[in-house]
Amino acid sequence: MLILKNLHKTYPNGVHAINDVTLAIPNGVFGLLGPNGAGKSSLMRTIATLQEPDSGSIHFDGVDVVKDKACLRRQLGYLPQDFGVYPKVSALELLNHFAVLKGLTHKGERREMVEGLLHQTNLWEARKRAIASYSGGMRQRFGIAQALLGAPRLVIVDEPTAGLDPDERNRFLNLLARIGEHVVVILSTHIVEDVTDLCPRMAMIGRGRVLLQGRPQTAIDTLRNCVWQCAVSDAALATYQQRFTVLSTRLVGGKPRINVYAQTQPDDGFVNVEPALEDVYFLQLRQQPAVAAAA
Numbered sequence: 001m002l003i004l005k006n007l008h009k010t011y012p013n014g015v016h017a018i019n020d021v022t023l024a025i026p027n028g029v030f031g032l033l034g035p036n037g038a039g040k041s042s043l044m045r046t047i048a049t050l051q052e053p054d055s056g057s058i059h060f061d062g063v064d065v066v067k068d069k070a071c072l073r074r075q076l077g078y079l080p081q082d083f084g085v086y087p088k089v090s091a092l093e094l095l096n097h098f099a100v101l102k103g104l105t106h107k108g109e110r111r112e113m114v115e116g117l118l119h120q121t122n123l124w125e126a127r128k129r130a131i132a133s134y135s136g137g138m139r140q141r142f143g144i145a146q147a148l149l150g151a152p153r154l155v156i157v158d159e160p161t162a163g164l165d166p167d168e169r170n171r172f173l174n175l176l177a178r179i180g181e182h183v184v185v186i187l188s189t190h191i192v193e194d195v196t197d198l199c200p201r202m203a204m205i206g207r208g209r210v211l212l213q214g215r216p217q218t219a220i221d222t223l224r225n226c227v228w229q230c231a232v233s234d235a236a237l238a239t240y241q242q243r244f245t246v247l248s249t250r251l252v253g254g255k256p257r258i259n260v261y262a263q264t265q266p267d268d269g270f271v272n273v274e275p276a277l278e279d280v281y282f283l284q285l286r287q288q289p290a291v292a293a294a295a
């Protein structure tokens, strides 16, 4: 169990990137959902001990992470947002090299772990190819393989599915789901479907604050009977946006289709639709306090 209590972090430029974050994160894949700039990477980096919080506490299985960074680092696997290392050496060589750096000094054990991870991430067939020649999805799977070296009990992956095609994305999420059966996995993402498809628990963050946390389905259920949909004309769109809480606008066949949040039918032509996590997400973002709270 990872427990964050009243965490704060303000950068020297005055951005309050983590604002009173309190979360309890059990085993399984935990989704951390928020738009660009919400503070996800800042939170991930702080948990990964790459930067210190200004105040608040982080405990992992009872150990104070801020005080005992080495203990957390021994149990941590981290795939940063920009892994950035795609050299011309093969995956097998590089993973072996990382394993040595991670302290896996016994040759036989190291080999077993490296080969096991290449199988687990479906890179075995391509293990002798240079990583520079890998597709985006293969690189992300290699990133996960290196994160899993040393059998970590806390795995942090920062926006791993951005830019992956649907097949690769599914493959990657399935891999995370299997890993999450045994350890804490934190998946930071701005892609709502990643959380819907994968995470039994999640938190939404905006401007450094936790806006909502819990089970995705519970959050979706709170919007039952409150999401209304209507196809509108381009000319009328701005008026609807002024009159109603418009959650999202999507072009369907070239015409805007809007989702509106309302307790009763907002206007003629609106039909009630099943809510989705995306509706919850947009409502939370719309209801955020004004910018002053983020400063």
Ligand SMILES: Nc1ncnc2c1ncn2[C@@H]1O[C@H](COP(=O)(O)OP(=O)(O)OP(=O)(O)O)[C@@H](O)[C@H]1O
Pocket (backbone or CB within 6 Å): 011, 012, 013, 015, 017, 034, 035, 036, 037, 038, 039, 040, 041, 042, 043, 081, 159, 190
């Ligand atoms: N080292 C830094 N120094 C100053 N400001 C920073 C630093 N890192 C992040 N920020 C700012 O803190 C806020 C949160 O950024 P962060 O990268 O944590 O968000 P994010 O949710 O991960 O977004 P993205 O998906 O765009 O990476 C942003 O306003 C960002 O500009």
